[in-house]
Amino acid sequence: MATSSLPIFPKILGNESAEVCVIGAGIAGLTTAYLLARLGISVIVLDDGPILSGETERTTAHLTYALDDRYFELERLHGEKGARLAAESHSAAIDAIEEIITTENILCDFERLDGYLFTPPGESPQILERELIAAHRAGLSAVERVSRVPIPSFDTGPALRFPRQAQFHPLKYLAALAQAFLKYKGRIYTETHVTAVEGGEPARIETQGGHIVSAGAVVVATNTPVNDRMLIHTKQAAYRTYVIGATIPRGSIPKGLYWDTPDPYHYVRLQSSEQSDLLIIGGEDHKTGQADDGQARYLRLEEWARARFPMIESIAYRWSGQVMEPVDGLAFIGRNPLDKKNVYIVTGDSGNGMTHGTIAGILISDLIAGRENAWAELYDPARKTLGAVKDFAQENLNVAAQYVEKITAGRGQDPAAILPGTGTVFRHGLRKDALCRDEDGRLYEFSAVCPHLGCIVAWNTMEQTWDCPCHGSRFDKDGTVLNGPAISNLAH
Ligand SMILES: Cc1cc2nc3c(=O)[nH]c(=O)nc-3n(C[C@H](O)[C@H](O)[C@H](O)COP(=O)(O)OP(=O)(O)OC[C@H]3O[C@@H](n4cnc5c(N)ncnc54)[C@H](O)[C@@H]3O)c2cc1C
Ligand code: FES
Known part of the structure; x- marks a missing residue:
């Protein structure tokens, strides 16, 4: 669905107040706003573009609990309980999306399907064995080993099958969610750039046009927080990722979510139309601003895809986007560290931003409504993950090296x-x-x-x-x- 068919919202034209102000109308901001409004809380959403003009517009929208980081790695970083809560929360996020679609009667091509994780040629499938055991320990007892991925054109060798994943059309879903939010008396202002955020009673949000929104709480859902100068940015790194959309004859590949294991990995899924199927293939990530060879990356993606999917007819689309990679594999969702108590952030959602954004909606609305949430500690932006010290140091040394460019x-x-x-x-x-x-x-x-x-x-x-x-x-x-x-x- 083209962005032009998304609902259009006005600019802010004066000072406003609400119980909660959400900055950012991507999946994280709109889900949070919608769930809060459903509780009867008055909410204003501000965005400096049209709605959904951030990374949500660029997503490939795999809805999965098979996360970017393996469960054995999440277990090392967050303990067995943490890995279990990660599995539970991402599964619950897919269920929550399904529940919202049913409640609001949203037509967005949502469907449940299987996901498959496989190793590239030459790599030992041992990683899959470790992952299977860790996934079971995390409570994902339905994950199973299969002899190959069900794609006829290439033999992946042994793979893991993750049942009950899902896919949908993210813009259709979120456009309808924005409309449903209005039904609960929500207000959305677009083309409204926020220039300052100050917590306190009330929180004060200043816009470029000089208008002020006063709110009981503020949620900064701008993908990477625009209100936090330093701390959170030492715990995550921005990566650019590349996607191609290839037309293939209808029905030539079974629907599913497909991922391999290298870092960066390839991610593949299918989107059907009446005439043909579109095979969406992503990968080739690099740190933002540290490579300018996008054309070569698209070509490598195409080469990788054509070698495995000889039925590809043509490359119809190419696009890239940015993902925020947290040093310990999980998003930062909750109170902004070192800030007033009524300032919340959501960031670091990696390539799992559809589920992380939905978890943010559930978790932040619980925190604001004063309800217990078992995931709060796991996603706390102030957490210190000892097992991530090496990655933390590597990312920050990389940042330090960028300052040399200055001189x-x-x-x-x-x-x-x-x-x-x-x-x-x-x-x-x-x-x-x-x-x-x-x-x-x-x-x-x-x-x-x-x-x-x-x-x-x-x-x-x-x-x-x-x-x-x-x-x-x-x-x-x-x-x-x-x-x-x-x-x-x-x-x-
Ligand atoms: C190519 C690609 C493929 C991906 N594939 C998947 C996938 O398969 N599955 C998955 O789960 N995730 C995937 N992701 C990740 C996922 O798409 C993102 O993590 C998610 O969309 C981020 O949503 P968000 O709401 O946090 O941010 P955004 O969608 O970026 O929304 C933030 C909003 O904040 C607004 N904003 C920013 N600054 C200001 C300001 N100062 N004032 C006002 N407004 C402001 C922006 O205009 C924007 O609309 C992918 C990402 C990319 C790029
Ligand atoms: S984004 Fe931090 S210095 Fe540019």
């Missing part, structure tokens, strides 16, 4: 040499400038210093954006901030 020389020499569709960072004495030229030949010039914490942005040719290699802020070629944690534009 090394700029790469470009002559602005006239910047071709349409390209960008480069120039050094002018101590200053670093980001220069790019659009396809019509117009030159844009900004400071290359990211307004979040001062890293130097890098050009992304495929997206025509400036991406920050430190914590994933992204800016349009005209300097407008597209992704947090930066809350303001590149400086002129």
